[in-house]
Amino acid sequence: MTTHDEHPIAGPAQNYDLPDPRSVIEDTDWAALEHAYGAAHDTPIRLGQLLDEDPDVQAYALEMLDMSVLHQESLYSATPPAALYVASILDDPRTLAQHENYSTWDDRPRPLRAVLLDWLGQVADSAAYGETTDEADGNAPGVSDAVRAVRGTLHTAVSAQLLAPDPTSEKPPLPPPPHSSRRPIWPGASSEPPGTFVDCSPRAPTGVNAPPLS
Template sequence: MITPGEPPAGIESVPHPKAVLLDTPWAELSHAYGSAEDTPTPLVGLLDDDPEVQAHALGHLQMSVLHQGSLYSSTAPVALFVAGILDHPRTSAAHESEYPWDDRARPLRAALLEWLGEIAESVGYYDDREQDPEYDDPADIAACRAARPAIHQAVAPYLSDPDPVVREAAVGAAGHLLKAPELRDRIPDAAARLRITLTASGNRRERAVAVLTLVAWAQDTSDLLTDQDPAIRACAALAPLPSADPRPTAILLEALSDPHTADHWFDAEPLPQLDGWFRFTLLHALLARTTTLEEVLDASLALMPMANDFTVERDWGPLLLRAFPDGNADEVALTDAQYRLLSAIAAKDDCWGNIGNKITWLRRAGLPTEREYFRALLTNRDRAPDF
């Protein structure tokens, strides 16, 4: 067991859940609301035969043991307990969340896998950061990090589960777990399982989740650039493929020629691997693969009808820096591409509201922050006005 004050070693095998329950000094541990001495009861409740009791127990995990991504001294032992009960028959019971913002009805096993993935994501946040954690205790992070091998051992079998909801949750958890430096040697086996899913499944969402996970593991997705589904091709193009290969750039440009359609490829439920609208991820990848505004101009203009004050961080702000990487818009004659991009921005009322997000981006590009002066810049392409 993980004992307070002891530096944990890596835990390779999942301990028996009963041993975790009985041998862990819960009163010495804490969660978001204080002492974790109340935690054994909801852990037992996860295996109750009443789905409502199970849902309430799951709520304790989500709100107390891992609260808004924060880790506590109770998080690691609870995660090991959860890993140990994944194969229990009662985790196959379907239930609804007790929280109004989550209207999914799914097997408890899927919810538990998702929760384990959230722990892995929180721990992974610190893997590439040398500075002291701002919120989480280093000992709690170390304990959760030590539990990752055992958690992955428990998660891996469900990558091939017959239930697609469980499979997706397992892929999400494994996606975060296998980013851990000590687990990267397990990626080839997991990637092979995802390849089987890609071949066997006809479900766009499931296939996209598999591809995006391969991308997150820096796997070669070049074979998927010729997939029949444009959404899968676009997901595959997000990988850091060789710059000499023109296909990823062409695929990203094709997807962004109709960003509204790309955004709605996964309408039923947002993909957990994506942060916001898909067009933002596509643009980020396109900018990484190109160097000039001219290369991305058509995509930029296609994006502008959907741009506004709130999206500046993800679309027209980065495009302004592509247009004026030296921050000297007030000193140069505008090229045709620069003029067309600025004209589209100047004409978009939604980009000129009272939200201040845009000011930093405009200043970084060397552009006026007031619309009147921004428009004046376009009246004389050869000489910027004095503003």
Template sequence: MTLPQEATQPLDPAELLARTTWSTLEHAYGTAEDVPQILLDLVDADLRVRSQALSRLHHVVHHQNTLYTATAPAALYVAGILGDARTLESVEKEPHAFTGPMRAELLGWLDSVADAADDETAATMRRFGFPPEEYPPFVEICRIRPQLFHAASAFFDDLDPDVRAAAVSACIPLLDDPRLIHHRDTLAPLLRDSLVTSAVSPYQARAIDALGRWGQDITGLEVRQERYAFCDAEHRPRARARAAEAQEWDCTDLPF
């Protein structure tokens, strides 16, 4: 199934890498001068090198689901390399990780980045006195959502079911964007076919939640028995924000 593509497409990854002044950007541990090498290593021929690069993408560029000034250009680069055949290579998996090649992992990372800038996260930030429009990394992710959607939606028909599921899931938070919201009715059947029926219960729960928020009929839909040791709250900023509110944590514990 192919959705209409937006006019704005991801930049050429090599051009993006070259024209970005990484020394002026930051990630979790300081200036982002090391990010270009992290990004290049994602498609390295050595399994260990690309696996370490993926780990650093998560734990440095998007540490604990936080957005930094380096996150948006890194996301555009990742979006630009999704079609590279080298992303079909395997990657070392952490315990209880989702299955699939590097391409599925990269889509999952984009999913997490987009989720950290969705409507519910914005509402939570406002409740805690942090207007999202005053946080440049949040604003920048919102700005590039059409490019990210264009890249992820290209894999709705991928031959690998893990890639298909990751692509569909990645587009859920992107469709909070006013420029993309008209795709919800078209995407709803994909959520039912790829995620609601998935053996991965976090995918099921997320799809059912999205369908409900989008005004779709979710009568009779329920999440199957959890098959993975982690829960969605460990990987979604929205779920952790809800937990913070419920337990009255200090706002410094929130993922932004």
């Protein structure tokens, strides 16, 4: 475990290689981190539930994560390792599970992977707020810098997925988005990846347990 700006984050901050998801869970001192509702000791449970075999459990876990580590687009000390974990599981086939309640903005069944990409885009977008100005971002001291430190790793994971064929469809992949006049939020990116705010509201399933990582 390494420390950046007094916030313990799993993995070296300048290494753009994706971490092993198990190491993010096991090597991060979650009790020393915070989210919107206090100590982040429950965050690794929610992260593990993203790979549950039940899409209802996955949807509920995503809602809880969105409400805690990205509450109203704010960032917390638990946000960087949570984002690293999400980035590291994008290739897991369990993220292809479809559910209509991953996002309240779109009630069509969507793969979890697509919504996780949107979520990572929102994390990066929130970290970019006030980056080149003197405007306060409202986050705790050092938190925005901690997220920016892992942004290159998030970009590595996201860029590999944006133009990848959709394994759930025979349709060809969508073309790249048109040039954006906004400043890129990903290092080295020419246009901005999805950054739609995820506001999930499924009913909490009963008997929710975090699945073992594999």
